[in-house]
Amino acid sequence: MAGKTLSFLPPLLLATAGLTGLLLLCVPTRDVREPPALKYGIVLDAGSSHTSMFIYKWPTDKENDTGIVGQHSSCDVQGGGISSYADDPSKAGQSLVECLEQAMQDVPTERHAGTPLYLGATAGMRLLNLTHPEAAASVLAAVTQTLTQYPFDFRGARILSGQDEGVFGWVTANYLLENFIKTQHxxxxxxxxxxxxxxxxxxxxxxxxxxxxxxxxxxxxxxxxxxxxxxxxxxxxxxxxxxxxxxxxxxxxxxxxxxxxxxxxxxxxxxxxxxxxxxxxxxxxxxxxxxxxxxxxxxxxxxxxxxxxxxxxxxxxxxxxxxxxxxxxxxxxxxxxxxxxxxxxxxxxxxxxADTAVGWALGYMLNLTNMIPADPPGLRKGTAFSSWVALLLLFAALLLAALVLLLRRARSAKAQNVI
Structure with missing residues (x-):
């Protein structure tokens, strides 16, 4: 008799598994948003005395069409500002290489192609552009040539006006605080x-x-x-x-x-x-x-x-x-x-x-994120907690039943060996 019962065990287990699957399909589900991934942006602040690189990050979704931007890392370029290379523009581009190599490490590889890269030049280049516009153009061309050699999404090198620098600095300060000479001999x-x-x-x-x-x-x-x-x-x-x-x-x-x-x-x-x-x-x-x-x-x-x-x-x-x-x-x-x-x-x-350098670069990045489209939110199916508990108990009961049946079969086989 026991042998006959055990012979029905495999189909019973399969039937149970099928019934469980049908129950799972009938359980109500809802779409649950996955945590947003991160996007990155790079701004090179080319000042009069030196250049600094700032890497920012923000969730791929947005709030009020603006990325919630925070500083990820930074790097100070060795040497003077890019305007100091007016006599040898190629060195202006070469001076940025060390920090750009750091950016290659700081930004995840899968995000390189989608990471915008900007260079904004301020006082030193503004003055050079007034006194030697051809030299200023050559310096910008040299840094552009270097920046385009990297896998980031380079979006231009430009000279910021004093008004732009002030406005973007104002944006940075308020965002982080949660407010929104004559020459003679x-x-x-x-x-x-x-x-x-x-x-x-x-x-x-x-x-x-x-x-x-x-x-x-x-x-x-x-x-x-x-x-x-x-x-x-x-x-x-x-x-x-x-x-x-x-x-x-x-x-x-x-x-x-x-x-x-x-x-x-x-x-x-x-x-x-x-x-x-x-x-x-x-x-x-x-x-x-x-x-x-x-x-x-x-x-x-x-x-x-x-x-x-x-x-x-x-x-x-x-x-x-x-x-x-x-x-x-x-x-x-x-x-x-x-x-x-x-x-x-x-x-x-x-x-x-707020652990972020105060300057125009973050304000610039905040403004530019308005033009970077947000990624659609990732969705996955989820069940209510009560349904999840019920399914957990059902599977636990099935496992327990299977264990009991296996123990009974083992004992039966042992008894037959003794006889």
Missing amino acids: SHPCWPQGYSTQVLLGSVYQSPCTQAQRPRAFNSSTRITVSGTSDPARCRSLVSGLFNSSSCPFSRCSFDGVFQPPVAGNFIAFSAFYYTVDFMRTVMGLPTATLKQLDAAAVTTCNQTWAELQARAPQQKARLADYCAGAMFVHQLLSQGYGFDERTFSGVTFQKKA
Whole structure:
């Protein structure tokens, strides 16, 4: 009898499996969205003194048509800004290779082809474009040639206007906070003991010095410009950059540009941050008030070239410009924008916010993600939790029944062997 029963076991198990399958097909399901994958974007910030690469990432879906962008990684390009290679443009492209190789590692291989790559050039290239437009075009062509050799989706190298740079920087700061010089033979803004050679033609091609250009001169003559460490004269030159003599509106900042009264909190980043950070950390000077900031600028300008090199030998390439930068920051905030001691307390000098570098690059990327289509959400079938529990219990019961039948068959076979 037992043998007959066991003979029906295989078809019974198959019937049970079939019935289970039918039950599974009858269980109500719903579409469940899969977690979104990540997209990446690369922005090269080609500034006047150096180039930085920022890699951003955001989910493939969007919120209000804008990617929720965060910084994935960054890389500082070795050497000067791309404008410094005006005499040898090919080196401008070559200088980017090390950081681009890092991007190859930081961005998943399967995402390379769909990762947009942009280069935005700022102050250095803007000035080069004014004085030597052919050289600026050659530099952009050289970096374009390098960037197109990589498997990313290169979307152009362009020179940003000052207005674009300011707007994108404003976007970056608010997004991260969840809000949405004249040239002369002696240079008072450079430290005493520092000197450099420049072409006389380059001196008078600057927009700042065109009015002083002589009628006749040898443009290929090299002249030596030496620093004098003169804070008073440096302040006078920097102050001359801000024309407040006329205003066609009720209120202006300078050069006839409308500006409402300064109020609230402000973030000063990029060159503002690096200049003030140098005075705080390297010079050891307080900068909490406008008066302290002014005094810090004067102290910095009083330093000789030898004294500055002794304080920060690793920053030799930038040391000569900290005096002019410090004077500019103070004069722009106080004279240009009209901050006083009370409103200056609302200004913070920051390099990062929410673990992301504050600058125009993120704002640029945020704007560009509007033109990158969102991927359709991935869907998979899912069952309600109660149905899943019921199926789990059913399969557990089937496994238990099969185990019991197998044990009975084993015992029966053992008993027959004993007889």
